[in-house]
Amino acid sequence: MKDKVFIGVAWPYANGSLHLGHLAGCYLPADIFARFCRMNGKDVLMVSGSDEHGTPITITAEKEGVSPQEIADRFHKEHKENMEQLGISFDLFTRTSGDFHKNVVKDVVRKLYEKGFIYEKETEAFYCENCGRFLPDRYIEGTCPYCRHEHARGDQCDECGKLLDPKDLINPRCKICGKEPTLKNTKHLFFALSRFEDKLLEWMRDKHH
Ligand SMILES: [Zn+2]
Numbered sequence: 001m002k003d004k005v006f007i008g009v010a011w012p013y014a015n016g017s018l019h020l021g022h023l024a025g026c027y028l029p030a031d032i033f034a035r036f037c038r039m040n041g042k043d044v045l046m047v048s049g050s051d052e053h054g055t056p057i058t059i060t061a062e063k064e065g066v067s068p069q070e071i072a073d074r075f076h077k078e079h080k081e082n083m084e085q086l087g088i089s090f091d092l093f094t095r096t097s098g099d100f101h102k103n104v105v106k107d108v109v110r111k112l113y114e115k116g117f118i119y120e121k122e123t124e125a126f127y128c129e130n131c132g133r134f135l136p137d138r139y140i141e142g143t144c145p146y147c148r149h150e151h152a153r154g155d156q157c158d159e160c161g162k163l164l165d166p167k168d169l170i171n172p173r174c175k176i177c178g179k180e181p182t183l184k185n186t187k188h189l190f191f192a193l194s195r196f197e198d199k200l201l202e203w204m205r206d207k208h209h
């Protein structure tokens with residue numbers, strides 16, 4: 001039987017056009033590796049697709065005054081065409097709203113849940129009383145604690161490039177209404193990656209690249 005090689009390439013957010021950084025960063029290296037493996041007789045499965053769930057999509061949609069689905073539809077079509085035009089040899093380039101993707105994800109999550117690898121935990125997250133909603137990282141803006149840039153995002157400061165936790169921001173503000181959000185407890189599901197630590201370390205140990 002042929003060796004099987006799975007290549008899962010980063011899923012681009014369907015919120016804007018791709019640029020050369022996307023291509024150089026993940027698609028071209030993955031494509032070279034996939035072609036190399038196929039030439040060596042391996043059974044390759046290289047997959048990716050449009051991530052239609054991220055807050056970058058809802059932010060673009062709110063800016064344009066259209067639905068998030070409209071933004072996702074537009075850029076999924078564009079990305080898929082771009083990948084074909086560039087000759088990136090995906091075996092599958094789908095989208096997160098597709099039935100095939102949903103079923104695979106549900107199946108994987110259910111199996112992990114049944115085996116006890118997914119657990120509930122309470123964490124603190126920013127909540128805007130005025131908007132009546134929890135605010136994902138990109139819906140929070142404030143002053144960067146490193147460079148004092150006043151419009152740093154909850155997840156990153158575009159001025160100095162540092163990755164941030166929304167709680168690091170000075171004077172955090174809701175990006176929708178500008179009011180100060182409060183911290184509230186919220187329940188989330190977490191994947192117990194730590195339970196795979198020994199297995200992963202063991203697998204890494206004899207790799208020299
Ligand atoms: Zn900064």
Ligand SMILES: [Zn+2]
Pocket residue numbers: 128129130131132174175176177178179
């Ligand atoms: Zn608000």
